[in-house]
Amino acid sequence: MxxxxxxxxxxxxxxxxxxxxxxxxxxxxxxxxxxxxxxxxxxxxxxxxxxxxxxxxxxxxxxxxxxxxxxxxxxxxxxxxxxxxxxxxxxxxxxxxxxxxxxxxxxxxxxTRDLVRVASRTPRYHLLVLSEQTTRWFQGWGRRLSEETGHGFPMENHEDSHDPPEGFNKGVDPKSYANERSKVFMRRVAETARAHINNEQAPLFVAGVDRLQALYRETAGEDAISGSLSGNFDEHSPHELAEALSPEVERWQQARRRTVLERFQEVKGTRNGVAGLREVGEAAAMARVDTLLVESPFSVSGSYDRETGRVVTVANGGESDMAPDDVVDEIVETVMERGGNVVFYQDGRLAGASIGAILRY
Structure with missing residues (x-):
């Protein structure tokens, strides 16, 4: 998904x-x-x-x-x-x-609460498998990877010969020529990847031999890469790649949760952070929420107006066969619809708030 x-x-x-x-x-x-x-x-x-x-x-x-x-x-x-x-x-x-x-x-x-919860717990990411011959692009969701075709990928290196062409300066080391050809190809890969990702917030992981990764980073920059796998993965299947990458994705996800929680603790109680169902509901309706933090079991029966942010809770309410009556679900969906991020935490991690938000303004 x-x-x-x-x-x-x-x-x-x-x-x-x-x-x-x-x-x-x-x-x-x-x-x-x-x-x-x-x-x-x-x-x-x-x-x-x-x-x-x-x-x-x-x-x-x-x-x-x-x-x-x-x-x-x-x-x-x-x-x-x-x-x-x-x-x-x-x-x-x-x-x-x-x-x-x-x-x-x-x-x-x-x-869609289950989808949103799983989407938050199960990160979506990109994987770029670098190769001298054909560089591949994958979309990842948890332990599922699917190769993308389009937006310039898979990208073929049509000038991958390691030998200088006839008439090339005889004083130049063929290895230097080969490295320059690889550098040109990795630059093209990095520029295409940057255009493909655009402003998406999904992290990018890179797999490939160290030499190609170093050339790729020269153009893409360190900040563009969230994690990496070292080695030759030209023949690896999507399933094999997903299994190998899983520890890197988990490390990234844990670091992201820590960073978001630390930021929330810094801004909580200021104009850049709010806590509590009604306060967060109002901010979500105004499209002010940049990142929503929710404790995973938190659920409140009632109604939520996505336009005004008004929250009405119902004591002892339960899920019905009619429209969803989980206020938290409605707020989560509203935040995602309006371009915000959602991060779920274990019970108690938000220090009694159960739900909070880092605001855009």
Whole structure:
């Protein structure tokens, strides 16, 4: 799942928007029951929609598409959770690397809290695999990597000969010539990568032999690289690359959490930082939130107006089959819709605040 995928799902507005969450499994024998779980949830979704007095034609359309999705899904390659989103003329689905609570929700928007939480816990990143011949570009999400084709990648080095051309100055060391050719290629790679990333905040990791990494850094700069793998990875598969890179990504993620928390502690109580549900809700509605900090189990039933920031809490409320009633979920989605970042923490890390924000202004 890319950030663009998440934004498309979050941006939908229209009734009825149907969200299904089902627990799935990676391995047998638990995975044997996954098709039955989803089938039962589809039947429950049909019942919920009819109870909401949604027209039978709409219900039939939604359930028919869900049944087709059920038949076509490759059950061999699932993860720990599956989210399915259905609306007029569309069906989207996302696999999640952690379990979800089985739920059917009908509302004016899709229920995306699990996606947002996983997107925060499971970092999205870029991986550039440097090579003298073909440099490859990958999009990463946790332990999943997929190679991108486009935006100049994969990039071929069409002048990768280590030997000087005929007529080249005989006094020049061929190794110097080869190094210059590599430098030109790495400069082209760095410039293309910079244009591709543009203003994205996803980190960039680089894999390749030390010599190529040094040449790449000369153009890209140290600040452009969040971590690296040393070695020749020309023949590595996406799965092998993801496994090798995992410790580097984890180190980056832990460092980012520490940095964000330290910054929040510095600005909390000033005009650049707020804590508390209502204060954060107001700032989110005004698009003032640069980074939202949330303790992972924090949840509040009620309603949230994304335009005014007004928060109304409901004592002892619970998740219903109607529109999502988790105020925290609504604030998280609002922040992400308006270009902010979200970072989740373990319970107690925010020193009693449960939710806080670093503000843009």
């Amino acid at each position: 890319t950030h663009e995928d998440l934004k498309r799902i979050q941006s939908y507005r229209g009734y009825p928007a149907l969200s299904l969450r089902v627990r799935t499994h990676r391995r047998m024998p638990e995975a044997q029951q996954d098709p039955t779980r989803l089938k039962n949830l589809i039947r429950h979704a049909e019942k919920v929609m009819l109870e909401r007095e949604i027209s039978s034609a709409v219900v039939h359309d939604y359930i028919s598409r869900l049944d087709l999705f059920h038949r076509q899904l490759d059950w061999r390659y699932l993860d720990e959770g599956l989210c399915v989103f259905v609306a007029a003329g569309r069906l989207a689905w996302v696999m999640l690397p952690e379990p979800v609570e089985e739920t059917v929700v009908v509302g004016e928007t899709f229920l």
